[in-house]
Amino acid sequence: MASNNKGSSPSSEWSPSQNKLFERALAVYDRDTPDRWHNVVRYMGGIKSVDEVRRQYQKLEEDVARIESGGVPFQWYGAAAPAAARTVQRDNRPDC
Numbered sequence: 001m002a003s004n005n006k007g008s009s010p011s012s013e014w015s016p017s018q019n020k021l022f023e024r025a026l027a028v029y030d031r032d033t034p035d036r037w038h039n040v041v042r043y044m045g046g047i048k049s050v051d052e053v054r055r056q057y058q059k060l061e062e063d064v065a066r067i068e069s070g071g072v073p074f075q076w077y078g079a080a081a082p083a084a085a086r087t088v089q090r091d092n093r094p095d096c
Helices: 016-028 036-043 050-068
Strands: none
Touching: 016 036, 016 050, 036 050
16 A cells, blocks of 8 residues: 655654644544544645654654653643642641
């Protein structure tokens, strides 16, 4: 089966909007969907090839596995940890 390259190289970058579109397509077309990757490509308007979509999915699976195994450190944004991560006093006020 030939893939549709649409002028993209195998190492092409994915923009945040392309990633979001890809994730939405994955939510619509789950593992059990026949011709899943072709449907994902069509959902994305043909901006990526079937091969690129498959590679991106493989990267996503690898990232999720790393995160779930604790291999990716959680980063706090801002000056302090969120309130949920702080200790709480008996009167339920944050202990800061």
